[in-house]
Amino acid sequence: MADSNEPLIPDEHSRESFELPEHPPHHGHPSPRSDTPNAYVWTLTAIAGISGLLFGYDTGIISSTLLHLSPSLSPLPGTELSSLSKSLITSSTSLAALLSSPLSGALADRHGRKSAIYLADFLFILGAVWQAVAFSISDLVIGRFIVGLGVGVGSGVVPMYIAELAPASYRGRLTTLYTGCITGGQLLAYAVGWWSAEVFSEGVGWRVGVGLGAVPAVVQGVRLVWQPESPRWLVMRGRRTEAREVLRKVIGQEDDAGLGGEVGRRLGEIEEGVKRAREEEEGGEGWLDRWLDLWRDRQGRRALGVVCMLQGLQQFCGFNSLMYFSATIFSLLNFTNPTATSMLIASTNLLFTLIAFTLIDRIGRRRILLLSIPGMIIGLLLSAYAFSHLDLSSPSTTATLASPVYTTTALLSMLIYVSSYALGIGTVPWTAQTEVFKMQHRGLGNGLATGVNWGGNFVVGITFLGMLERWGGEGVFGVYAVVCAVGWWGVWRWFGDRGGTGLEEVEA
Numbered sequence: 001m002a003d004s005n006e007p008l009i010p011d012e013h014s015r016e017s018f019e020l021p022e023h024p025p026h027h028g029h030p031s032p033r034s035d036t037p038n039a040y041v042w043t044l045t046a047i048a049g050i051s052g053l054l055f056g057y058d059t060g061i062i063s064s065t066l067l068h069l070s071p072s073l074s075p076l077p078g079t080e081l082s083s084l085s086k087s088l089i090t091s092s093t094s095l096a097a098l099l100s101s102p103l104s105g106a107l108a109d110r111h112g113r114k115s116a117i118y119l120a121d122f123l124f125i126l127g128a129v130w131q132a133v134a135f136s137i138s139d140l141v142i143g144r145f146i147v148g149l150g151v152g153v154g155s156g157v158v159p160m161y162i163a164e165l166a167p168a169s170y171r172g173r174l175t176t177l178y179t180g181c182i183t184g185g186q187l188l189a190y191a192v193g194w195w196s197a198e199v200f201s202e203g204v205g206w207r208v209g210v211g212l213g214a215v216p217a218v219v220q221g222v223r224l225v226w227q228p229e230s231p232r233w234l235v236m237r238g239r240r241t242e243a244r245e246v247l248r249k250v251i252g253q254e255d256d257a258g259l260g261g262e263v264g265r266r267l268g269e270i271e272e273g274v275k276r277a278r279e280e281e282e283g284g285e286g287w288l289d290r291w292l293d294l295w296r297d298r299q300g301r302r303a304l305g306v307v308c309m310l311q312g313l314q315q316f317c318g319f320n321s322l323m324y325f326s327a328t329i330f331s332l333l334n335f336t337n338p339t340a341t342s343m344l345i346a347s348t349n350l351l352f353t354l355i356a357f358t359l360i361d362r363i364g365r366r367r368i369l370l371l372s373i374p375g376m377i378i379g380l381l382l383s384a385y386a387f388s389h390l391d392l393s394s395p396s397t398t399a400t401l402a403s404p405v406y407t408t409t410a411l412l413s414m415l416i417y418v419s420s421y422a423l424g425i426g427t428v429p430w431t432a433q434t435e436v437f438k439m440q441h442r443g444l445g446n447g448l449a450t451g452v453n454w455g456g457n458f459v460v461g462i463t464f465l466g467m468l469e470r471w472g473g474e475g476v477f478g479v480y481a482v483v484c485a486v487g488w489w490g491v492w493r494w495f496g497d498r499g500g501t502g503l504e505e506v507e508a
């Protein structure tokens with residue numbers, strides 16, 4: 001159990017106190033090695049990160065798409081799409097991601113990380129084309145569902161793939177780059193949605209927007225041919241020579257044939273980890289066996305609980321209500337250009353994710369969360385206060401027009417919330433879930449935690465508008481503030497920090 005006397009923000013140098021509860025102690029200080037990634041590792045990360053870009057693009061494009069569907073897909077000419085249709089179109093993607101992500105880990109363990117990314121690309125392309133040529137709402141829902149299957153597989157596998165290629169002391173930064181790709185994809189989607197609506201006629205612009213999602217998937221699919229498998233997966237499959245070759249390139253040193261150099265040392269660590277994983281594996285290799293094995297293992301169970309808590313907090317804090325509906329909120333608040341204002345939110349998300357990129361390995365995952373979640377709570381409470389003075393029932397009420405102080409406060413408070421979110425909880429769960437599991441549980445654990453993420457995403461997407469109608473902005477943001485406060489306590493109580501340690505040390 002976590003020591004209740006443990007300092008809230010432990011000394012930077014006492015990384016042992018960041019351990020997961022009841023995690024076996026390290027043998028000595030896990031001094032981070034200064035193994036700066038070379039150009040090859042950056043390139044591999046960038047190519048893998050295209051999956052994150054597609055995740056962001058395909059979830060972000062829906063906000064502008066919803067505004068322009070009516071003439072072409074309305075059941076009757078001149079009618080608007082119903083809220084139910086809009087909700088189905090929006091949340092079919094997260095529902096599909098929820099279904100596919102838990103399976104992605106087993107797939108990646110059995111057929112390799114690369115095969116899973118290929119599958120995701122195929123689904124991204126098929127789904128994009130399907131949406132672009134949709135002639136009914138159900139066509140569009142199916143297209144968005146297919147894309148969602150791809151998003152689920154990609155988000156379950158890519159952070160793990162990046163972490164398995166990354167040098168230990170840069171792992172946080174490189175996996176944060178993945179989140180940077182997601183937030184960049186969201187911003188890109190807003191920009192493309194705006195541009196395509198300006199340039200193309202009604203009924204065509206949104207098709208261009210959704211169809212363009214196929215392009216990055218084609219680029220990634222082609223470039224993936226030259227991408228290596230993860231060295232850990234190769235060792236797991238007994239393909240030692242290939243693993244050695246990948247490590248040689250990743251480390252950027254000539255192979256020392258086991259003469260004590262970095263390549264031999266890293267390969268030895270991985271082999272040791274795989275050996276231990278095999279010894280510990282009680283059951284067979286099937287999905288159910290792995291699940292039972294993870295569940296029976298005390299540390300595995302706890303690791304799963306902690307990363308599911310983090311992924312749950314990332315979603316139930318309500319952030320994606322802004323990603324999906326900020327344009328709607330800003331038009332209700334009578335902003336002259338709601339889309340541009342939404343882009344401000346998306347840009348802030350991207351900017352602060354990039355700042356997190358520079359901080360995460362230096363400050364540590366636990367500390368960055370403990371410092372940033374209070375910022376989210378302040379932003380949400382300020383939002384609740386501002387919304388309690390605003391009337392959302394009609395876009396042009398005089399109450400709204402007469403309250404520039406409150407609309408400005410609402411916008412500023414959202415910016416405080418988004419920037420604090422992006423610094424910590426928007427990023428850390430993706431990194432943490434690649435770090436806390438033993439090798440034999442990693443694929444499954446990642447997949448399950450990603451499933452929790454998408455479950456939360458789905459729930460927030462489907463409930464937000466209803467809650468807003470029923471409780472008003474002050475009620476919804478108040479609830480999200482309570483979730484954050486409980487989450488802060490959960491992080492303080494249960495979350496350790498694995499920054500700077502080799503993935504194999506999880507086995508130790």
Ligand SMILES: O[C@H]1[C@H](O)[C@@H](O)[C@H](O)[C@@H](O)[C@H]1O
Binds near residue numbers: 314349430457
């Ligand atoms: O890490 C990402 C990122 O924070 C995105 O902006 C958000 O939309 C996703 O749900 C989340 O998983």
